[in-house]
Amino acid sequence: MNGICTLANDYVFDQLVALLNSIDVILGSQTPVCIYPFDDQTQRITNEIAKRPNVFIYDDQESINRWDQFMLAAAPERLNRSKHRLYGAHRRFCAFDAPFDKFIYLDADTVVMNSLASVFEKLDNYDFIVYDFQFKDVSKIYNINSPKLLDIFEQKRIDTEIFCSGFYGAKRGIFNTERRDWLISRLQSGETEILYDGAGEQPLLNYMVMRSNLAIYNFAQELPDSEKTGCSATSKHFEEREHILYDKGNRLTYLHYIGVPPHINQAVCAGENIEFPYRDLFLYYRYIHEPDKRPVFKKPPQRYDAPPPNMLTKALRKLKLINQG
The missing domain is CATH 3.90.550.10 (Spore Coat Polysaccharide Biosynthesis Protein SpsA; Chain A)
Known part of the structure; x- marks a missing residue:
C-alpha cells in the first residue's frame, strides 16, 4: 500500500x-x-x-x-x-x-x-x-x-x-x-x-x-529547465490560478511555507492580520471545509518578518502614546 x-x-x-x-x-x-x-x-x-x-x-x-x-x-x-x-x-x-x-x-x-x-x-x-x-x-x-x-x-x-x-x-x-x-x-x-x-x-x-x-x-x-518549478513560499513570482500555483506556466508539485513559523499561522487563524507569502492560499485550504470560520481581519496588516519593536516603542504603545498600527 x-x-x-x-x-x-x-x-x-x-x-x-x-x-x-x-x-x-x-x-x-x-x-x-x-x-x-x-x-x-x-x-x-x-x-x-x-x-x-x-x-x-x-x-x-x-x-x-x-x-x-x-x-x-x-x-x-x-x-x-x-x-x-x-x-x-x-x-x-x-x-x-x-x-x-x-x-x-x-x-x-x-x-x-x-x-x-x-x-x-x-x-x-x-x-x-x-x-x-x-x-x-x-x-x-x-x-x-x-x-x-x-x-x-x-x-x-x-x-x-x-x-x-x-x-x-x-x-x-x-x-x-x-x-x-x-x-x-x-x-x-x-x-x-x-x-x-x-x-x-x-x-x-x-x-x-x-x-x-x-x-x-x-x-x-x-527535469529540463522549461519544466521544473520552485516549491518555496520565499519565491515571489508564482502565479495563482483557481487556488493552484504556477511557476512560469508550470504547475507546482507542492508549496512549502519555509520561514513562516507555526505561531504566525496560529495568530492569523485567531484573527491577527499578519501578512505572509501566499497567505490567502493557505487560508483557502485551511478553511475549505468550514469557510464560515475563516478569520475576518479588522486591524491594519503587519508583516510576519517585521523586526520586533524595541523596548521604548513597546512601552509607548502600552501607554498609547504612539500609533498602535
Whole structure:
C-alpha cells in the first residue's frame, strides 16, 4: 500500500489542517495519510481526524522508541529542547518502518499542488525521491569547514545529492537494523562533525541517505529547465490560478511555507492580520471545509518578518502614546 506521511502535534494544527485539506482536494479524500507524533500533544489532531477516515496517527510505540534511541545514539544534541526547536522531528523516520510500502513525506507546513503519481513511479527505480533546490546551499546541511567532509563524500555528490527534508518519497525498510547500527557506528567514530549544527533531523537524514549510497532522484536536477518549478513560499513570482500555483506556466508539485513559523499561522487563524507569502492560499485550504470560520481581519496588516519593536516603542504603545498600527 502507498500513502502520504507527515509529522505533527497540536502546535502546528492549523498548518496540518491546510495540508490535509489540500490532500483531499488534489489527491482525493480516500488517500491514506499517516501522522507521526512530534510529541504527546496531539489531542486537537485526534479530535480533527475523527471525521477523516483516511487519516490516522502512528501508534507503534516500539517503532517510535526505536527511532528515539537511534537519535540518542546518533546525534543526542539534537534532542535538546532548549537548543533545537525541532527536537522531535526525527520521528518522521518511523515511515521507514511502517505503514506504507512506498510513501511520500510532506512537512505539515506544506500544501499539495499537483498529482504525486510521478513521485511514486520513480520509486520503482530509485530509493529516494526529492524535488527541491537545497543543493544550492550546502552550508545548511553539512559543516563545510570540517576537513572530514570531503573524505566522506566527493564534492560532486555534495553538489548534487543534498535535499530539503520537507518533501521526499521513499520505501519501507531502507533503514533496517543492520544499516541503522552501521550508521551509528560511523557517526560515533567522529563523522558527526560533518553535520550542520543548526537544524533538527535534516542534516542527519541527508547523511543517512548519502552514507548508505541510496539511489537519489531529484526532479529539480533532472527535469529540463522549461519544466521544473520552485516549491518555496520565499519565491515571489508564482502565479495563482483557481487556488493552484504556477511557476512560469508550470504547475507546482507542492508549496512549502519555509520561514513562516507555526505561531504566525496560529495568530492569523485567531484573527491577527499578519501578512505572509501566499497567505490567502493557505487560508483557502485551511478553511475549505468550514469557510464560515475563516478569520475576518479588522486591524491594519503587519508583516510576519517585521523586526520586533524595541523596548521604548513597546512601552509607548502600552501607554498609547504612539500609533498602535
